[in-house]
Amino acid sequence: MNISIGELSRASGVKVPTIRYYEQVGLMPAPPRTDGKQRRYGEAEVARLNFIRHARELGFEVEAIRELLAMSGNPDRSCAEADAIARRHLAEVERRIDRLAALRSELQRMVAECSHGRVAECRVIQVLADHRECAHEHH
Amino acid sequence: MNISIGELSRASGVKVPTIRYYEQVGLMPAPPRTDGKQRRYGEAEVARLNFIRHARELGFEVEAIRELLAMSGNPDRSCAEADAIARRHLAEVERRIDRLAALRSELQRMVAECSHGRVAECRVIQVLADHRECAHEHH
DNA sequence: CCTACAACCTCCAGCGACTAGAGATTCAAG
């Protein structure tokens, strides 16, 4: 197994420039090169990149992924830290959901009350123009 | 009413550099200046900036706000477009909520199944390393 | 062996929506 960056891209679903970017920021190691300076990867890199992609899809930040990767390299250590990172992230996701849910209900109200007439009577515009028109204290 | 940018900032809750940024990108008009080139604002600008802030808090993008502002300046026109923008945004917010909810349940599962032992057995790490461990097809 | 051409290389700029800092100037109060 000695694949090019394009093949790694296909194997992982991560775009080629993104792989190079991950190398630049230290998420992926600098791989060996051919005589012509092209990158060549092995199985470990496929696994590592899949780990990264998956973590990104779950919304972990690059800094958190860096820590998670470092942990997965030390299988004998305690996983308390990984747990803590995941919990922190979960709390953040929940915070974002709550916030978006508040926005959703405000937007629903705006849209529902719009009588589809002139701008002058439009609830959408009115609510934006005057905070007191808001039902919730979401902001 | 002839206030400085700092007073406008206090009146609107928008930071001073952000107000200058809004001017730069054309959301706020270039205001008159004192002899010493300092910006001076009137009531219209306070209202406009509150409109912008509120729309941003509701998650509207700057481009959408630009359109909403243009509409609020034409009170006699139909508000169908404002309605459409709000609906599009609502749909986007709902999409984000659904996505985050899927992430949340995956994270909850990860965290719940973590037995707080060694990294080698950590569910958090395992799930990240292998997509097949995922309960949902959220990604 | 030679040619074509897809894939690769590096470097740099841009996205959105700010935020922060340097270094110079101005306003307003005392």
Added chain:
DNA sequence: CTTGAATCTCTAGTCGCTGGAGGTTGTAGG
């Protein structure tokens, strides 16, 4: 008139990529 907080412009940085220019390499077919 002095002081010092506030303002000014300009530039660069944030995050996580993404795209392009312009040049080089790998590989398959003839």
